[in-house]
Amino acid sequence: MGEAGAPLNRVMTQVAFVVPDIEAAVSTYAELLGMDPAEIYTPPLREAREYRGKPLPPEVNLRVAMIELDNITLELIEPIGGPSVWKDVLDEQGGGPVFHHLAFEVGDAGASAEQLGERGYEAAHSQIRANGGRMFYVDAREELGTLFELLGSGPGE
Numbered sequence: 001m002g003e004a005g006a007p008l009n010r011v012m013t014q015v016a017f018v019v020p021d022i023e024a025a026v027s028t029y030a031e032l033l034g035m036d037p038a039e040i041y042t043p044p045l046r047e048a049r050e051y052r053g054k055p056l057p058p059e060v061n062l063r064v065a066m067i068e069l070d071n072i073t074l075e076l077i078e079p080i081g082g083p084s085v086w087k088d089v090l091d092e093q094g095g096g097p098v099f100h101h102l103a104f105e106v107g108d109a110g111a112s113a114e115q116l117g118e119r120g121y122e123a124a125h126s127q128i129r130a131n132g133g134r135m136f137y138v139d140a141r142e143e144l145g146t147l148f149e150l151l152g153s154g155p156g157e
Contacts, residue, residue, distance in 0.1 A: 007113075009104055011105065014075045015102060016076070017075070022063050026040060063077070102149070109136050121138045
């Protein structure tokens with residue numbers, strides 16, 4: 001967690017956008033940044049995937065590209081399948097590209113999500129990360145215009 005028990009810390013790790021065509025977005029960023037196009041991949045389905053408190057069907061996933069910049073990672077996400085925390089934002093904002101979230105590495109993602117929930121920021125999605133830690137998308141769009149991605153640092157967190 002952040003200082004004095006704050007749910008976020010001061011080191012942002014990602015800025016993410018949902019896009020309707022990830023190949024086009026990756027190609028444009030590569031051209032603008034003078035770099036090779038980032039790899040586009042479909043991550044494996046993780047354990048305990050939940051969307052708005054219900055299990056997320058296996059046909060719902062995403063295609064993703066991580067563009068590593070000097071000071072932060074730009075994440076591009078193309079939703080696959082039905083309703084999800086990614087598709088909802090794309091649909092609500094008119095087809096994209098659309099700003100999606102700010103990501104923060106936190107010690108205990110569950111505790112951070114709980115603290116943010118006490119502020120009225122509902123957990124919209126959660127799952128187990130590849131490192132065994134938990135991750136949550138917490139919806140602060142009404143007040144702050146963003147989802148927060150909370151990336152727990154290890155198993156059980």
